[in-house]
Amino acid sequence: xxxxxxxxxxxxxxxxxxxxxEAVKLYRDAIKxxxxxxxxxIDAMTAELQERKPWIFRTSASTTEKAIRPARFRPQTxxxxxxxxxxxVGAIIFYFFMRDxxxxxxxxxxxxxxxxxxxxxxxxxxxxxxxxxxxESDYQAALHEGDTFRRLYLAKIDSAAYQRRKSGDxxxxxxxxxERKIKSARSHKAAKRELPAGQTLGEIRHSSSQPSLDGVFxxxxxxxxxxxxxxxxxxxxxxxxxxxEWLFIGCxxxxxxxxxxxxxxRVYFHTGLLSKLVNERIHLGRSGGITSIRQTRFRWxxxxxxxxxxxxxxxxxxxxxxxxxxxxxxxxxxxxxxYEAAVHLGETxxxxxxxxxLYAEIExxxxxxxxxxxxxxxxxxxxxxxxxxxWLQF
Numbered sequence: 001x002x003x004x005x006x007x008x009x010x011x012x013x014x015x016x017x018x019x020x021x022e023a024v025k026l027y028r029d030a031i032k033x034x035x036x037x038x039x040x041x042i043d044a045m046t047a048e049l050q051e052r053k054p055w056i057f058r059t060s061a062s063t064t065e066k067a068i069r070p071a072r073f074r075p076q077t078x079x080x081x082x083x084x085x086x087x088x089v090g091a092i093i094f095y096f097f098m099r100d101x102x103x104x105x106x107x108x109x110x111x112x113x114x115x116x117x118x119x120x121x122x123x124x125x126x127x128x129x130x131x132x133x134x135x136e137s138d139y140q141a142a143l144h145e146g147d148t149f150r151r152l153y154l155a156k157i158d159s160a161a162y163q164r165r166k167s168g169d170x171x172x173x174x175x176x177x178x179e180r181k182i183k184s185a186r187s188h189k190a191a192k193r194e195l196p197a198g199q200t201l202g203e204i205r206h207s208s209s210q211p212s213l214d215g216v217f218x219x220x221x222x223x224x225x226x227x228x229x230x231x232x233x234x235x236x237x238x239x240x241x242x243x244x245e246w247l248f249i250g251c252x253x254x255x256x257x258x259x260x261x262x263x264x265x266r267v268y269f270h271t272g273l274l275s276k277l278v279n280e281r282i283h284l285g286r287s288g289g290i291t292s293i294r295q296t297r298f299r300w301x302x303x304x305x306x307x308x309x310x311x312x313x314x315x316x317x318x319x320x321x322x323x324x325x326x327x328x329x330x331x332x333x334x335x336x337x338x339y340e341a342a343v344h345l346g347e348t349x350x351x352x353x354x355x356x357x358l359y360a361e362i363e364x365x366x367x368x369x370x371x372x373x374x375x376x377x378x379x380x381x382x383x384x385x386x387x388x389x390x391w392l393q394f
Contacts, residue, residue: 001030001031001032003027003030003031004030005367006367006369006370006375007026007030009367009375009376010026011023011026011027011030011042011045012045012049012053012056013056014026015042015045015046015049016049016056016057020042020046023042023045024038024039024042025038027041027042052231052232052233053382126214126215126288126329126331127212127213127214127329128213128214128288128327128328128329128342129213130210130213130246130327130342131325134245134325134344134346134347136346137180138175138180138324138325138347139180139183139184139324139325139344139346139347140180140183140184140187140346141177141178141180141181141184142181142184143181143184143185143188147181147185148185149182149185149186149189149274149276149277150274150276152178152181152182152185153182153276153296153298154298154301155178156176156178156179156182157298157300157301157317158301159178161176162176162178170319170320170321171291171320171321172321173321173322173323173324174319174321174322175324183347183349186270186273186274186277186280186349187346187349187351189273189274190270190273190349190350190351190354190356191351191354192354193273193354193355193356194355195355195391196391199391200391201355201391201392201393202226202390202391202392202393203226203392203393203394204226204240204241204242204247204392204393204394205224205225205226205240205241205242205394206241206242206243206394207224207225207241207242207243208243209221209224209243210243210244210246210248211241211243211248211250211340211342212340213327213328213329213340213341213342214329214331214340215288215328215329215330215331215333215338215339215340216331216333216334216338216340217250217252217334217338217340222239222241222250224241225239225240225241225248225250226239226240226241227239227240228240228383228390230251230360230362230380230381230382230383231255231362231379231380231381231382234253234254234255234380234381235254235255236251236252236253236254236255236362236380236381237251237252238250238251238360238362238381238383239251239252240358240392242345242394245344245345245346246342246343246344246345247342247343247345247348247350247394248340248341248342249265249267249339249340249341249342249343250338250339250340250341251265251338251339251340251360251362252336252338253336253337253338253339253362253364253380253381254336255336255364255380256336256337256364256380257335257336258365259286259332260286260365261286261364261365261366262285262363262364262365262366262377263285263286263330263337263363263364263365264283264284264285264286264361264362264363265283265284265330265339265341265360265361265362265363266281266282266283266284266360266361266362266363267281267282267284267341267358267359267360268280268281268357268358268359268360268361268386268389269281269348269349269350269356269357269358270349270356270357271357271359271386271389272357272389273357275297276296276297276298277294277295277296277297278295278296278297278316278386279294279295279386280292280293280294280295280322280348280349281293281295282323282326282328282341282343284328284330284339284341285330286330286337287330288328288329288330288331289328290323290326290327290328290341291320292320292321292322292323292326293318293319293320293322294318294319294322295316295318296316296317296318296319297316298316298317299315299316299317300317323343323344323347323348324347325343325344325347326341326342326343326344326347326348327341327342328340328341328342329341350394352393352394353393353394354393355391355392355393356391356392356393357384357389357390357391357392358383358384358389358390358392359382359383359384359385359386359388359389359390360381360382360383360384361379361381361382361383362379362380362381362382363377363378363379363380364378364379364380365378366378
């Protein structure tokens with residue numbers, strides 16, 4: 001007998017949370033084997049997971065296994081539970097059936113250079129053309145004394161123009177002067193970054209051969225790239241190479257055989273660069289549109305206006321529409337999912353011969369139970385993490 005996806009998920013979760021006895025029991029119940037065989041199998045799975053999926057061990061057993069105490073029934077508790085349950089269900093529906101489409105629609109609007117070819121559902125990819133030239137004024141603005149990343153961002157948050165933007169079309173590319181100043185301040189900081197002690201520095205190869213951004217790995221176009229294995233079992237691979245002013249990113253996911261679901265490649269930059277900057281990243285989904293986001297630790301200042309309290313929730317501010325010059329395509333033309341993307345080095349704040357951080361996630365269809373309900377997001381590979389990113393230079 002073999003484990004189902006849901007059985008494997010439950011056993012992996014028990015292992016990650018330190019519940020080895022429960023993991024053995026779950027394995028015995030699933031496979032119908034004796035105790036010794038189950039214990040041997042769980043030991044082997046633990047060793048494999050520690051090598052292949054080290055990120056799942058972040059949650060400790062002490063935080064997940066809390067004692068359950070009997071409680072008296074209270075009507076208020078039931079009402080609260082039903083409200084929370086409804087919110088969770090609504091969020092899941094939005095995330096998997098609405099959010100993806102709206103994000104890709106916004107990204108498609110942003111990337112006006114995308115040339116629509118044949119119907120995507122028939123497997124023919126979209127092809128993206130890069131601009132022949134990118135002006136520095138697209139992403140830079142002159143800085144004055146005292147124009148730090150933090151001060152500029154607080155000024156941006158406080159401006160009426162930004163608040164209108166967040167209330168309206170917040171996913172279109174922000175080309176305002178203050179945003180260009182913020183990119184400049186971030187870029188100046190990134191240009192001075194040094195490799196921390198004990199870290200290994202990888203080298204991204206330069207190439208004169210520019211890949212065709214159509215979501216299809218044509219013969220030879222990624223041969224000169226630096227490649228990484230994001231998952232040995234799934235054989236997911238990530239390719240990086242520099243051509244002129246562009247960083248090209250390719251991802252081959254042979255294990256992704258379905259055209260639906262939540263297929264997505266996410267690549268993160270600048271982790272740990274600034275105290276208020278979590279990361280900058282691109283999302284490339286199955287429709288091929290690029291979404292770019294800056295995740296921050298800034299929060300709204302002052303009292304909320306009577307007309308709009310939503311922005312003053314206790315969540316850090318994230319900005320969509322970060323990069324004007326980020327392009328991508330994805331397809332199933334080769335019988336499995338492939339991604340190709342390009343970001344402009346100047347706009348992204350990456351400098352020659354200067355170390356920078358990068359990590360990536362390759363998401364696949366979510367895990368669902370027998371009734372088809374969402375259980376957990378699933379991945380076909382990770383390259384580094386927020387806590388342990390790759391250090392690279394070119």
